Amino acid sequence: MKKNADLSPGSITLVDVAKEAGVSAITVSRTIRSPEIVSEASRKKVEAAIAKLGYAPDPAASALASKTTSTIGLLVPSLTNNVFADVVRGVYDGIEGTRYFVQIGNFRYSALKEEDLLRVFLRQKPAGLIVSGFDQTAQACDLLRTAPCPVVQIMDFGPEPADMAIGFEHRDAARAATQHLLDSGYKKPGFLGARMDPRSQARLEGFKDVCRAAEIMDEARIVTTRQPSNVGMGRQLFELLLSRAPDTDAVFCNNDDLAIGVLMEAQRRNITVPTDFGVCGFNDIEIARNMVPEMTSVSTPRYDIGRRAIQMILDEIKSPGSVEDRNCNLGFELIERSSTLRRS
Amino acid sequence: MKKNADLSPGSITLVDVAKEAGVSAITVSRTIRSPEIVSEASRKKVEAAIAKLGYAPDPAASALASKTTSTIGLLVPSLTNNVFADVVRGVYDGIEGTRYFVQIGNFRYSALKEEDLLRVFLRQKPAGLIVSGFDQTAQACDLLRTAPCPVVQIMDFGPEPADMAIGFEHRDAARAATQHLLDSGYKKPGFLGARMDPRSQARLEGFKDVCRAAEIMDEARIVTTRQPSNVGMGRQLFELLLSRAPDTDAVFCNNDDLAIGVLMEAQRRNITVPTDFGVCGFNDIEIARNMVPEMTSVSTPRYDIGRRAIQMILDEIKSPGSVEDRNCNLGFELIERSSTLRRS
DNA sequence: TTGACAAATGATAGCGCAATCATTAATGTG
DNA sequence: CACATTAATGATTGCGCTATCATTTGTCAA
Numbered sequence: 089m090k091k092n093a094d095l096s097p098g099s100i101t102l103v104d105v106a107k108e109a110g111v112s113a114i115t116v117s118r119t120i121r122s123p124e125i126v127s128e129a130s131r132k133k134v135e136a137a138i139a140k141l142g143y144a145p146d147p148a149a150s151a152l153a154s155k156t157t158s159t160i161g162l163l164v165p166s167l168t169n170n171v172f173a174d175v176v177r178g179v180y181d182g183i184e185g186t187r188y189f190v191q192i193g194n195f196r197y198s199a200l201k202e203e204d205l206l207r208v209f210l211r212q213k214p215a216g217l218i219v220s221g222f223d224q225t226a227q228a229c230d231l232l233r234t235a236p237c238p239v240v241q242i243m244d245f246g247p248e249p250a251d252m253a254i255g256f257e258h259r260d261a262a263r264a265a266t267q268h269l270l271d272s273g274y275k276k277p278g279f280l281g282a283r284m285d286p287r288s289q290a291r292l293e294g295f296k297d298v299c300r301a302a303e304i305m306d307e308a309r310i311v312t313t314r315q316p317s318n319v320g321m322g323r324q325l326f327e328l329l330l331s332r333a334p335d336t337d338a339v340f341c342n343n344d345d346l347a348i349g350v351l352m353e354a355q356r357r358n359i360t361v362p363t364d365f366g367v368c369g370f371n372d373i374e375i376a377r378n379m380v381p382e383m384t385s386v387s388t389p390r391y392d393i394g395r396r397a398i399q400m401i402l403d404e405i406k407s408p409g410s411v412e413d414r415n416c417n418l419g420f421e422l423i424e425r426s427s428t429l430r431r432s
Numbered sequence: 433m434k435k436n437a438d439l440s441p442g443s444i445t446l447v448d449v450a451k452e453a454g455v456s457a458i459t460v461s462r463t464i465r466s467p468e469i470v471s472e473a474s475r476k477k478v479e480a481a482i483a484k485l486g487y488a489p490d491p492a493a494s495a496l497a498s499k500t501t502s503t504i505g506l507l508v509p510s511l512t513n514n515v516f517a518d519v520v521r522g523v524y525d526g527i528e529g530t531r532y533f534v535q536i537g538n539f540r541y542s543a544l545k546e547e548d549l550l551r552v553f554l555r556q557k558p559a560g561l562i563v564s565g566f567d568q569t570a571q572a573c574d575l576l577r578t579a580p581c582p583v584v585q586i587m588d589f590g591p592e593p594a595d596m597a598i599g600f601e602h603r604d605a606a607r608a609a610t611q612h613l614l615d616s617g618y619k620k621p622g623f624l625g626a627r628m629d630p631r632s633q634a635r636l637e638g639f640k641d642v643c644r645a646a647e648i649m650d651e652a653r654i655v656t657t658r659q660p661s662n663v664g665m666g667r668q669l670f671e672l673l674l675s676r677a678p679d680t681d682a683v684f685c686n687n688d689d690l691a692i693g694v695l696m697e698a699q700r701r702n703i704t705v706p707t708d709f710g711v712c713g714f715n716d717i718e719i720a721r722n723m724v725p726e727m728t729s730v731s732t733p734r735y736d737i738g739r740r741a742i743q744m745i746l747d748e749i750k751s752p753g754s755v756e757d758r759n760c761n762l763g764f765e766l767i768e769r770s771s772t773l774r775r776s
Numbered sequence: 777t778t779g780a781c782a783a784a785t786g787a788t789a790g791c792g793c794a795a796t797c798a799t800t801a802a803t804g805t806g
Numbered sequence: 807c808a809c810a811t812t813a814a815t816g817a818t819t820g821c822g823c824t825a826t827c828a829t830t831t832g833t834c835a836a
Binding site (some may be wrong): 445446458461465490492493494495496498 | 821822823824825
Binding site for chain 1 (some may be wrong): 791792794
């Protein structure tokens with residue numbers, strides 16, 4: 089059973105500090121928010137009083153009076169996903185040492201839920217907002233466009249961000265990966281995809297682009313599911329691919345989880361990678377480069393996206409309109425490793 | 433550049449709704465917070481007015497007036513870690529559909545940072561608090577004990593929670609895993625550990641317990657690091673173990689990341705698992721059961737811990753003192769798979 | 777019908793802070 | 807030295823909501 093802690097430190101207010109320091113309440117408020125406009129003498133007195141009383145401002149009162157909070161909202165489609173875990177890490181590293189907080193909303197790949205969450209977040213008067221991609225509902229787009237705070241759309245790259253955006257071209261990345269399979273001597277590449285959110289769809293299109301250009305496009309080699317991505321799913325999809333198109337000689341996976349599954353299933357079936365079969369993943373998660381054989385993958389700037397998204401918001405809060413590059417393409421990098429090294 | 437959205441939906445207040453509905457402001461407030469004490473007629477009128485105006489309460493004003501928020505704080509030592517990702521997922525599933533939010537604080541395995549974050553969270557007047565383990569600083573412990581909201585300590589199991597706790601016995605779990613290695617016919621088991629937070633330490637103790645009892649305790653077979661855990665680190669630690677104690681014939685890893693690294697490095701060195709060498713992981717993450725060979729691991733109730741921690745808090749908010757089992761041991765399960773199947 | 781009681785509703789005040797405008801002190805200029 | 811200008815500080819008010827207490831209305835037994 090809990091005790092009631094009515095005498096907790098929260099009961100000290102600005103006025104108490106002001107009395108202790110012998111100044112007015114508003115001077116205390118200013119000392120905290122913008123010390124540079126308070127005289128050295130007042131500031132010292134106030135700081136001493138704050139330290140002595142252990143004062144800490146009440147964020148609710150501050151929010152009510154100023155119509156803004158220190159919360160930065162972050163809307164992600166998944167928390168399980170390794171990809172968004174890295175973004176989240178970048179975001180948290182980015183706000184480290186600032187007076188801001190991150191509040192994460194998980195919309196589970198549902199645009200409707202995203203719209204709901206957006207409303208919930210907006211009524212909290214956030215200092216900034218980070219959302220995933222460009223595929224919001226029309227209403228959600230309006231909300232983003234008219235939001236009274238900086239907004240960053242992350243992970244994707246499109247023509248017209250609501251406010252700011254940072255990400256990379258998924259379709260291009262998939263093209264590079266697929267082209268690499270062909271360049272490595274594989275003739276009949278397949279595609280495995282799970283979840284198939286808009287960014288996954290873009291990757292599939294990139295794969296198709298290259299296959300069509302090389303005139304080797306075959307729908308039977310494309311195996312996708314709307315279910316979540318994981319290693320077990322990679323094994324299943326690979327089995328399905330082999331049963332549908334047994335002569336497939338390589339595969340580009342929507343992400344590394346699936347690719348690891350393929351690697352494992354190949355090992356179980358004594359299919360030799362890369363000699364008999366090439367495997368390319370996507371995202372280049374840590375485990376991929378420590379597989380045996382080491383896995384070829386497309387390295388994506390997930391951490392940087394999170395980190396820089398926060399920086400854009402902080403800059404924009406400091407002086408609105410100051411961010412120059414409001415639609416930022418961070419690119420990707422194809423990391424060639426042994427799992428596609430047929431020509432060695 | 434952003435437009436100023438001064439006419440955003442946020443500008444509608446309780447008073448506006450009250451006028452529209454022809455009742456007083458406080459009746460509107462009650463209709464939202466506890467509809468059961470408002471007459472059917474009033475409620476209908478108010479609900480209609482809310483719908484018509486698109487009203488949404490201002491959480492800051494509510495927090496200021498009521499001295500409590502709808503925020504539940506969650507303090508975790510890491511966001512990268514698979515383990516806490518599952519906890520977070522459970523927590524988010526647990527608050528789904530309630531009026532509460534989760535705010536995550538990442539204290540990066542630093543007890544001091546945890547204490548800071550605790551203070552920051554407490555001044556927001558959270559509705560509840562979830563913290564990791566029992567290893568807070570003395571001051572942080574006091575804060576938890578006197579917090580004016582339900583508190584749950586998760587992931588560990590100890591004698592005296594500050595308020596409530598849910599977790600499992602790490603030392604017992606490590607004992608079970610180590611005993612399993614011996615029972616499987618391995619004679620010289622080693623231990624690999626990364627990060628070595630308090631719960632990792634407890635697991636090491638469990639390992640030592642069993643080795644001492646079997647009179648095979650050898651410090652040379654214990655290889656640990658304070659660096660973060662990942663697959664690459666598993667490979668490195670395994671190399672170190674083999675160079676220090678080449679006759680080691682099995683290993684219990686602090687967690688699955690390391691164990692996967694061992695599996696990979698063993699494959700590279702043509703060490704056959706499980707015949708030549710046994711590998712047991714910890715946590716039983718999804719990828720572990722899809723490795724080749726499938727990995728023996730200790731399944732831990734991470735998702736359930738998160739989910740039930742939230743439930744405990746919600747129950748406790750509803751009626752303080754109502755939660756019966758305030759110190760809950762969810763146990764663990766040793767999942768025996770091929771990676772330790774020497775005696776087949 | 778009357779009084780007693782519960783259910784429903786309202787009036788008032790205040791939560792702790794920051795925006796606004798007013799005031800005072802400090803500094804510079806001719 | 808008078809005056810203008812800037813820097814520093816303060817008094818007042820209100821943000822939107824809920825707690826508290828007071829009041830009204832409805833219900834029932836005597």
